[in-house]
Amino acid sequence: MQNVEQDLRLEAALALLERQSLEAVKVIDTRGEVIGVLTRQEVESAAELKERLALSNQRGSSTGKDATEVGANPASDLLAQVPTQRLLDALHDGVYITDGRGVTVAINQAYERITGLKRSDVLGHHMQELVRRGYISKSVSLEVIRDGKPVTLVQSLRDGRKILVSGLPMLAHDGTLSHVVTSVRDITELLRAKHAQEQLRQLHSLHDTYSVSSGTDEQSLELVTSDATADCFALAERVAATDVKVLIQGETGTGKTLLARYLHEHSTRAEGVFLELNCAALPEGLLEAELFGYAPGAFTGANARGKQGLLDVANGGTLFLDEIGDLPLSLQAKLLKVVEEQRFMPVGGTELRRTNVRLLTASHHDLAARVKEGRFREDFYYRLSVVPITLPPLRERRSEVIPLLQHYLRHFCQRHALVRRLDPEVLELLGGHAWPGNIRELINLVERLVVTTTNEVITSDVLPAEYLAAHANSGWDDSMILGAITAPEDGSPERTLKEHTEALERRLIEQALEKHRTTRAAAASLGINQSTLVKKMQKFTHTP
Numbered sequence: 001m002q003n004v005e006q007d008l009r010l011e012a013a014l015a016l017l018e019r020q021s022l023e024a025v026k027v028i029d030t031r032g033e034v035i036g037v038l039t040r041q042e043v044e045s046a047a048e049l050k051e052r053l054a055l056s057n058q059r060g061s062s063t064g065k066d067a068t069e070v071g072a073n074p075a076s077d078l079l080a081q082v083p084t085q086r087l088l089d090a091l092h093d094g095v096y097i098t099d100g101r102g103v104t105v106a107i108n109q110a111y112e113r114i115t116g117l118k119r120s121d122v123l124g125h126h127m128q129e130l131v132r133r134g135y136i137s138k139s140v141s142l143e144v145i146r147d148g149k150p151v152t153l154v155q156s157l158r159d160g161r162k163i164l165v166s167g168l169p170m171l172a173h174d175g176t177l178s179h180v181v182t183s184v185r186d187i188t189e190l191l192r193a194k195h196a197q198e199q200l201r202q203l204h205s206l207h208d209t210y211s212v213s214s215g216t217d218e219q220s221l222e223l224v225t226s227d228a229t230a231d232c233f234a235l236a237e238r239v240a241a242t243d244v245k246v247l248i249q250g251e252t253g254t255g256k257t258l259l260a261r262y263l264h265e266h267s268t269r270a271e272g273v274f275l276e277l278n279c280a281a282l283p284e285g286l287l288e289a290e291l292f293g294y295a296p297g298a299f300t301g302a303n304a305r306g307k308q309g310l311l312d313v314a315n316g317g318t319l320f321l322d323e324i325g326d327l328p329l330s331l332q333a334k335l336l337k338v339v340e341e342q343r344f345m346p347v348g349g350t351e352l353r354r355t356n357v358r359l360l361t362a363s364h365h366d367l368a369a370r371v372k373e374g375r376f377r378e379d380f381y382y383r384l385s386v387v388p389i390t391l392p393p394l395r396e397r398r399s400e401v402i403p404l405l406q407h408y409l410r411h412f413c414q415r416h417a418l419v420r421r422l423d424p425e426v427l428e429l430l431g432g433h434a435w436p437g438n439i440r441e442l443i444n445l446v447e448r449l450v451v452t453t454t455n456e457v458i459t460s461d462v463l464p465a466e467y468l469a470a471h472a473n474s475g476w477d478d479s480m481i482l483g484a485i486t487a488p489e490d491g492s493p494e495r496t497l498k499e500h501t502e503a504l505e506r507r508l509i510e511q512a513l514e515k516h517r518t519t520r521a522a523a524a525s526l527g528i529n530q531s532t533l534v535k536k537m538q539k540f541t542h543t544p
Ligand SMILES: Nc1ncnc2c1ncn2[C@@H]1O[C@H](COP(=O)(O)OP(=O)(O)OP(=O)(O)O)[C@@H](O)[C@H]1O
Pocket: 218, 221, 222, 223, 224, 225, 229, 250, 251, 252, 253, 254, 255, 256, 257, 258, 259, 322, 364, 439, 440, 443
């Protein structure tokens, strides 16, 4: 059965090599693990040997056994002229042959190359002795002799390399064990490649979870700045080339992450990775494992192969730690060590690892206040905030609101293949909104308006209630309206009746909007139709 499988694999390998003009094929076991690589030359010579065997078998006997019989194989007629040692030395894999008692009778050159052992070291020696001397960690031949069946295992050599060893029993005519033939393949490279593959897999999953992936929508957008923010970006550009620590502060959605990425992209690390971790998003244990990684089997449930931490993955690049104010004190101490020494210890590890990462941090908390409250280490705070940059909230950079609205309108129209315009009245209303969620809130609103509106022009009647009460939020209050209907005391000309009436109308409409939240309900409560109310509001926004 085993031979049939091998034959089928050989044919499949040959077909694959022919069909796809490959130079080598991988051999995979039933669990999908790669156990070796066969070159075209190896597959072809095996196929040729198989053909010869088949020819000879037509003329001769067949063993009908799992193991190979020595001396009864008619193929030996054809190979008889070739000296056995030359045949063995022609093989790329190492070969080790013992007699039925475990005494070494032959090895080939490939075995010497792979293991570094010399023929003179092993010939005539018993396998037990070689294990005792520490030449090899475990003997396959002895296991084959003990169990009487093929054995495959991975051995470690003295220099730490790993070899895959497969031993096969060879039987004499009388069924007794004649020899054990062992093939040896250096799988150090294979294991390294597998390890690299695992690291890559981890990197991809980290990238999906934490990184601000490149080519995002935001990245393709231009920055909208005003006097209030241009200084922040100019400062970021100035310090980008250095490795100084920058602490970015500002309310949520003000562009802290964008500024961090801007810094990375203007730095000499721009080719390296930019990873972002939100320190408020994970419990302490997980946060530690993500940042520092862990050694194989560090804790129950850990990946048996261990895991690289972000400090390793971001080596040569930038690690942006958002919400650093929420980092537990114990991890602040560990990270301080990284900042000071550029070294860290993975969870459960025994060796310090070096890393060359630029740390950028951000927080919506007032970190200085957190230091005073004893919730943030003072030494860590000073280390991180060599250059502090504070992004103002959107309500303090009003001149950006309309450019941002137009900017994201264009963006979402393009993304959803729609044509939409913002009615000037909407621009006015939104221009006066307080934007507690800052730019993120603005972006979400614009996308919502673009995809939910059926008309080309987006009018105020589709605005959610909180945006209609914009004037109330933006500093308009009753006193200003009352001021409009009260005779001025500063000697300026008296208002006309029309102006008084308009001011009163405006006040009533504002109050109705505040109370009823939508233009439809406010209009109904005032006994006018919705479009009249909207027109009047539009007129008011143009009236100082
Ligand atoms: N100046 C700007 N011009 C254009 N878009 C901007 C600007 N600043 C920020 N944005 C966009 O606003 C959104 C929110 O920005 P960002 O995620 O950087 O904010 P944040 O302060 O990091 O928020 P949080 O504190 O919640 O993490 C992002 O989509 C970003 O691309």
